[in-house]
Amino acid sequence: MLKYQNKTESLAERFKKYVQIDTQSDPASLSIPSTEKQKNLGRVLVAELLEIGIQDAHLDEYGYVYATIPSNTDKKVPVICFCSHMDTSPDCSGLNVKPIVHRNYQGQDLILPDDPSVVLRLSEHKDLKNQIGNDIITASGTTLLGADNKAGVAEIMEAVAFLSAHPEIKHGDIKILFTPDEEIGRGVDKADLKKLGADFAYTIDGETLGSIEDETFSADGAVLTIHGLSAHPGFAKGKMESAVKILSAIIDALPKDHLTPEATSGKEGFIHPVSIHGNVEQAEARFILRDFDDVLLAAHGEKLRRVVEEILKAYPGSGYELNITTQYRNMKSVLDQYPEVIEIGTQAIERAGVTAKKQSIRGGTDGSRLSLMGLPCPNIFAGEHAFHGKQEWVSVQDMEKAVQTIINIASIWEERA
Structure with a gap:
């Protein structure tokens, strides 16, 4: 040939x-x-x-x-x-x-x-x-x-x-x-x-x-929006619930020795924050969710949601929106x-x-x-x-x-x- x-x-x-x-x-x-x-x-x-x-x-x-x-x-x-x-x-x-x-x-x-x-x-x-x-x-x-x-x-x-x-x-x-x-x-x-x-x-x-x-991978994208409570920082005691700090606490609470790109290989999936921005009143993070198994991928989304809800228990005046969308399979x-x-x-x-x-x-x-x-x-x-x-x-x-x-x-x- x-x-x-x-x-x-x-x-x-x-x-x-x-x-x-x-x-x-x-x-x-x-x-x-x-x-x-x-x-x-x-x-x-x-x-x-x-x-x-x-x-x-x-x-x-x-x-x-x-x-x-x-x-x-x-x-x-x-x-x-x-x-x-x-x-x-x-x-x-x-x-x-x-x-x-x-x-x-x-x-x-x-x-x-x-x-x-x-x-x-x-x-x-x-x-x-x-x-x-x-x-x-x-x-x-x-x-x-x-x-x-x-x-x-x-x-x-x-x-x-x-x-x-x-x-x-x-x-x-x-x-x-x-x-x-x-x-x-x-x-x-x-x-x-x-x-x-x-x-x-x-x-x-x-x-x-x-x-x-x-x-x-099968892939989803997630957008997490935190709605906090803003107040003048000089008079914020007992009032302010900073969306920036809430979002930081959520990201810090995600797994560090598994379910993260830095700690996974082979067929292991992950939850990965790729960008954050915002202020005291509202902050947003974008995530990518990945796994080779669609059932496990859905579980990663639920894991993220559970972490969000657990952290928000300490912030009764704040709320969140989590939108998960399909990227590819x-x-x-x-x-x-x-x-x-x-x-x-x-x-x-x-x-x-x-x-x-x-x-x-x-x-x-x-x-x-x-x-x-x-x-x-x-x-x-x-x-x-x-x-x-x-x-x-x-x-x-x-x-x-x-x-x-x-x-x-x-x-x-x-x-x-």
Whole structure:
């Protein structure tokens, strides 16, 4: 079978170009997409797809990019979609990203030049031990890199270009979907699955080389509002009930040795306050609730409510509102009904010369919601590491293996048809 080779460094060049386009999403925004600048990358991708020869490539009003690589086989093949998200995390700046290629990595500390206090150490980034001799891309120390998920975007684009240039590689219809706002949980809010027309999909948004993920957290969001009693601080004795202090007491009363991100791993869930603001009269905290088990997830919400009510017993003049909303659900219940999707993904990884590792994600992807919307969608590695921070990095050679995996997935679905 024809193998993908990155002889001209086109993959790394694509990636470096994309990460320099600021696409940070904004959870406080009510617009769709949450930031208009995400469309700047979408326009670039559409222009490149059209140049490659993908005639239906377009950007819609909501910031989604759709495209089709037409079938080149006489077989009736299920329609496969490859999906990545264009936005970067609100947790760290994505403005003026300066990608740096560290060639022939030999295990040394990588000191990022724009802030020498930001250092990638082999002892802290375990996957670096598998990168000896490879080319590592980082940012310069003042921003995230954006490998989450522009590595996936670049890999899909590179695969599209390769397949278009090599019609001898047989495949069915292949759909491309690039989404906005995945990082704030809205990645498929306006995705038009009828227009997409895919039977199965793969997000290219995973971490370690060879990983294929069929299970995610189930996720809820919670907003807790405390209504206190305000009084002049000079005359507050016996009157004031500070919403700020009540909220602080609630957060302090939550578990510290379990049910919190700092103390959990594997399949353990958590209750996590992500922001607080307010004053004496009213204060608000936002939480994320996570677990792989939906029953346990619901129990975490009730745990939060019990803590709130227990603390409020000491404040008879105050009250609260707790609104818990669904964000996404574990995709495993859907994917277990379509074992061939995982089988083909695994075979595609192995065919690329990589050991496949089926695992769970302590997080979510667009595939979580796509699966529950009727489009079964596991997650394939993109090679991104240490995402959402200044130490984010990716290996060019891992990205090359992801491109080959995408090509292999398309080929294997055609072979099996």
